[in-house]
Amino acid sequence: MRKPGQVVGWVALSVLFPGVAHLRAGWRRTGASVLAIYLSGVAVVITVAVVSGADLAGRLIGRLGLVAVMSGTLGVAWFVLVVHSYVVLRPGRLSVRAQVVSGALTGVLAVGAALPFGLTAHYAAVSQRTIDGLFKSSGEVPAPGAPFGGRERVNILLLGGDLAGNRVGVRTDSINVASVDVHTGHTVMFGLPRNLEGVRFPQGSPMYNHFPFGFRLPSGPEGAREDLLFSVWEYADQHPEVFGGRTGMGPQTLKETVGEILGLRIDWYTLVNIGGFAKIIDAIGGLELTVDQNVVYGRRQEGLIPAGTRRLTGEQALWFARSRTFSDDYARMRRQKCVFAALLDQAEPATVLTRFTEIATATEGLLETDIPNPMLEHLVPLAAKAKKSGVTSIQFVPPMISTATPDWGLIRTTAARAITGGTGGHGPARPPKIAEGCAPVEP
Incomplete structure (x- = not known):
């Protein structure tokens, strides 16, 4: 040749x-x-x-x-x-x-x-x-052929923590539960407001023994409430004497509390530092959202995200998700869901591959969870099923419930019906409602 x-x-x-x-x-x-x-x-x-x-x-x-x-x-x-x-x-x-x-x-x-x-x-x-x-290197080890231990559903507590540097402890400002059918992947997402009052604890638990009539504490300085749902984790961490001297009981206590409210067994939790999302969003090059009304942010109203379709930086997306100026907790909950959904939708494989190292670096300090590492290989295919099957979203907010005097029976009944579809079966998925404060970006 x-x-x-x-x-x-x-x-x-x-x-x-x-x-x-x-x-x-x-x-x-x-x-x-x-x-x-x-x-x-x-x-x-x-x-x-x-x-x-x-x-x-x-x-x-x-x-x-x-x-x-x-x-x-x-x-x-x-x-x-x-x-x-x-x-x-x-x-x-x-x-x-x-x-x-x-x-x-x-x-x-x-x-x-x-x-x-x-x-x-x-x-x-x-x-x-x-x-x-x-993820934890130890914990529940899946059994061959029955990775979820015979459970029909797995329930994961999804928390957004507002871990600002000027705050003490963990404040869980975003509280949701994803209940996933292990066979079909059909998912029901339950949203609980951070300001639920008088939350109940499971009978026989240390917190129940301490608060048999619900979580009630004297008001703090300037009337601040420290006995709402979002402060359960922090209270448990700050008062080990309630648990016989055991420390770090915040995650388990909140899992038990949310499980008691919904009538579910909470299997695992994930706590996301909402502030850390800014790094992730910057790592993928920003987040495109259609803001349907102006969002003002800052204690002195020093910032504005105008209505319209625009690409937000990490800092802007964080303010969009957290702002309560001229707004309330419920609107903020909806905007946070919008940001999370947009992030999942726009983190395309090509973007993830080209910015992989930056994204991986940005996750440091972003997530805390008790999901054991061995469960990941079973949760990944379950997540794929869930994506195909769709999500039914239930938000326990006014006027459905009163946060000051919640109807615990109504919450449990609604949760049970949402899981069974009202007929005792798995029930069809319903498309989630568009979150208030933003809309899907037109392709």
Whole structure:
């Protein structure tokens, strides 16, 4: 083979079909073996991906360290294979100039072939470190064939914490529960207002023994209330004597409290630092929202997000979600849901890949959860089911309930009916209402 174009052409073809250059060069046994292994591997990957789908994604989540090692190894192997494909074609027969040109092009092809594997290894390693930092390494271990322990639904408490630097403790300003059917993925999202008064605790619990008639405390300075639902976590953390000296009881106490209110068993919680969302939004390049009315923010009304479709920075989106100027807690709850939904919708795979390291870095300190790491491989496919099945949204806000004198029986009955669809079954998903204060962006 005396033409450099032919040499480079066969090398390029071997990037897509390893072994063909060896066949062309007369290395029939080696070429046939490499090509057969490659085609068999591709067939297995396609079959597993088609059959397993989201389950495969879940299993990979639990084995990201192995994925990183395997990807790195494959990248090196592919690089070596491309270079060897060039060598077996005997480029020494070419002129010196042709050898330099074809060798340089082969180097580019080798690096290009190895690059996707290197990026995959990098993303997997970063993801593993991020997951290890966010999720517990121990806890509930899923049983084979029954990862959710025979439960028909899993209930996850989703909290948004306003962790401002001038505040003491954890204030859970956004309180929602996602109840997911483990078979269909149908999800019911329950929203509870932060200012629920007189919340009840499970009988026999330390908080019930301390507050048998509901959570009531004397008003704080300037009439501030410290006995509302959003301060249960903080109170439990600040008063270990209620729990026999045990510390850090805030998360468990709030899970039990919300479970008592809704009549559900809360399995796990996630606490998101709402302030940390600004970093995530900046990392993906901002968030596009259609604001349907002006939103003023700041104690001195120093900021304004005008109505209209616009791309918000992280700081602007944070103010949009948190502002109560000329507004109230309920409007803020709806705007927060809008921001969360927009973030999930606009964090497209291409954006996530191109800004992966920045996004992973931004998650540091963003999330706290008691979901055990081993459960992730089962929750990922369940989340995919939930996305297809849709979400029914129930907000326990006025006029449905009074936050000062809540009808606990009505809340429980409504929650039970929402889960069963009113007929005892799983019930069809209903499209969620557009949040007040924003609207979906037109494609």
